[in-house]
Amino acid sequence: MIIDNYFELVLMMGAVLSFLLSVYLIFYPGNFFPNRILGVLVFSWSVTVMLFIVQSPQFFNKFPHLYALPDVFVLLFFPLMYLYLRNYLYREIKKPGLQILHYIPAILYLILLTPFFIESGDEKRRMLQEGMPAWFRTVQAIFNIVIIFQGVFYSIFCLRTIHHFQYFRKKHLTDLQMETLKWLRTFVIINIFLWMIGTTGAIFEILGVTIFVDLFKVFYAGLTIFTIMLGVFTIKRPELFSESEDIRKILDLTGINEVKREITSQNNQDYETLSKYISDQKPFLINDLKMQDLVESTGITYKRISEVFNKNYNKTFYEVMNEYRLEEAKKLINEGFHEKHTLNYLAEKAGFNSKTTFNRIFKKYTGLTPSDYIKSIE
Structure with missing residues (x-):
């Protein structure tokens, strides 16, 4: 050698x-x-x-x-x-x-x-x-x-x-x-x-x-x-x-009031990005969707997404996703999807992970069961 x-x-x-x-x-x-x-x-x-x-x-x-x-x-x-x-x-x-x-x-x-x-x-x-x-x-x-x-x-x-x-x-x-x-x-x-x-x-x-x-x-x-x-x-x-590093930098440069305005502006931007992503990409159709999935898809940190749901939506992550799923289910029913498929399959297509959850959410927000809702529109 x-x-x-x-x-x-x-x-x-x-x-x-x-x-x-x-x-x-x-x-x-x-x-x-x-x-x-x-x-x-x-x-x-x-x-x-x-x-x-x-x-x-x-x-x-x-x-x-x-x-x-x-x-x-x-x-x-x-x-x-x-x-x-x-x-x-x-x-x-x-x-x-x-x-x-x-x-x-x-x-x-x-x-x-x-x-x-x-x-x-x-x-x-x-x-x-x-x-x-x-x-x-x-x-x-x-x-x-x-x-x-x-x-x-x-x-x-x-x-x-x-x-x-x-x-x-x-x-x-x-x-x-x-x-x-x-x-x-x-x-x-x-x-x-x-x-x-x-x-x-x-x-x-x-x-x-x-x-x-x-x-x-x-x-x-x-x-x-x-x-x-x-x-x-x-x-x-x-x-x-690192989010904490960026916040410390803002503190050093601007002061507390400026930081609050910066965080509020950032929160609104996060809300716009997140709501557009949910509407366009429809991640709620994934039955086992978790908030971490939104983190990886949007690049927004877990902490900031959590703040968007708490402050902008004023609801939990699962409440918001289930509302989107409910609207999707109602849309499928109005299109006649239930006439060719079972309600179980319709619930799955709308993103619900079980028929029990589907019935509970439907009853909670519409006051009717899925079957009663179908009868009402017919």
Whole structure:
């Protein structure tokens, strides 16, 4: 194992810096979860870059247990990138435990290659010298394809998340926050560009095409710079979209009365955004709709949505949703939907999760049962 040029030396120094940065992010003061995700992301790539620099037949002959492990970290990169962005923008994620599903490809890779990983060092050396078995090459080929598709889909998810967040919250974002959204979008675009370079290098390697530059070196160098920049960016302002932080800023600049006016104006804007979303998208038709679903769909925080229902609607979330569902049910009845379908199905189509709730809400607001209401209009 010899580092025989300045490029590899600089790249190794960058990988070491990335590793130190990852440790800092993982153990960052406070309890800001996105920093820990980013820390794991930076750690994954620092290890991958280090192994890329030192990998050689001599290296793996000396450390055979490290062979194929970099692929696991590569499979983690795009999911971690998306989850970092998602958790950074949306502080309250619905069912955070489901985020583990994004790690399934990496977990499957470990499971499928377990027969190789548990082999002795001598057996692994023999495989490396004589050639890897067919099943091993098949698994690696499949997961190389998975990595390519991860790059496509997660890049789209990241850009869509930023666009979605900005679309619903643009009225509430400061100039600094808008500028940061542009930086995040730029980071994603840089990541897409680097992914294209790495994928092109992989395709050229498969086809046996030789060009004047090593695309893998460009890829890993760019990725090292990218992860360091993203880490420093996060350390500089880790909670950019923290509502309490923005309120403290307003307090420092304007005073209590101005803050009250700002909060009232924001509340009215939230109400307009929320009521338009409910009318246009009809989320109440989802039987198990929860307020957290509105948080993720509109980008408005849970606290502010709760205030809208309490202050503007002067009702609870479920009361408002059931009123919308009632109007939808009455509309379906007036259109004759009940003539071809049962009332149970009509209730479900209107968003009610049970016939009991449907009957109770109908009786509460109209004074009639659904059946009596149908008779009255006939």
